[in-house]
Amino acid sequence: MTEQRAERADAVRNRRAVLRATEQLLNEGGRDHVSLDRVAALAGVGKGTVFRRFGNRAGLLQALLEERSRELRDAVGNGPPPLGPGAPAPERLLAFLDGLGAIAEGNATLLSAHGQACAEDKYRDPSYQLWHRHLSTLFADERPDLDADFLAHAILAVFDGDLIRHMTPPDDPRRFTRSIQQMAMALLRRD
Numbered sequence: 434m435t436e437q438r439a440e441r442a443d444a445v446r447n448r449r450a451v452l453r454a455t456e457q458l459l460n461e462g463g464r465d466h467v468s469l470d471r472v473a474a475l476a477g478v479g480k481g482t483v484f485r486r487f488g489n490r491a492g493l494l495q496a497l498l499e500e501r502s503r504e505l506r507d508a509v510g511n512g513p514p515p516l517g518p519g520a521p522a523p524e525r526l527l528a529f530l531d532g533l534g535a536i537a538e539g540n541a542t543l544l545s546a547h548g549q550a551c552a553e554d555k556y557r558d559p560s561y562q563l564w565h566r567h568l569s570t571l572f573a574d575e576r577p578d579l580d581a582d583f584l585a586h587a588i589l590a591v592f593d594g595d596l597i598r599h600m601t602p603p604d605d606p607r608r609f610t611r612s613i614q615q616m617a618m619a620l621l622r623r624d
Contacts, residue, residue: 451478494543497543497547505532506563516528537594568581568589569585588616
């Protein structure tokens with residue numbers, strides 16, 4: 434049995450600084466503004482530190498997205514219903530899409546940058562895999578007659594940063610989430 438070592442305090446500090454710097458650069462100039470050099474300089478660490486920890490820009494963006502979705506991930510696995518186990522599939526689906534929609538609406542620039550940087554490995558991204566697995570399970574539970582794997586991919590395809598920004602006007606900040614929930618419920622209906 435191997436014990437998982439606790440992360441050193443300086444490594445935790447550096448990780449947080451790098452992720453904050455990545456987010457700041459995204460907010461200031463969008464996806465093209467984020468580079469390992471800029472992130473390292475803003476975070477006050479060496480480029481080698483960023484490279485060793487995250488590998489490349491895609492790794493940075495994956496880590497930031499995982500950080501933004503940690504609460505949702507924990508709630509899906511261990512939280513109370515309807516987001517956590519124990520609620521009927523349609524209720525869990527609505528709750529999950531509410532949480533994922535909130536993340537998307539608050540992080541549209543990150544999703545755009547992540548989508549571009551991770552385009553070749555999109556389906557191997559840890560956040561994407563978790564979301565897909567959860568959605569496909571919920572669809573399969575409620576509609577075993579449909580291709581749950583495809584439906585999960587189709588729902589996640591709509592989580593495009595540019596579309597989210599377009600569908601999230603200031604006077605209706607939850608429009609995107611409501612729309613994706615309506616689409617999912619339509620897929621569950623039996624006519």
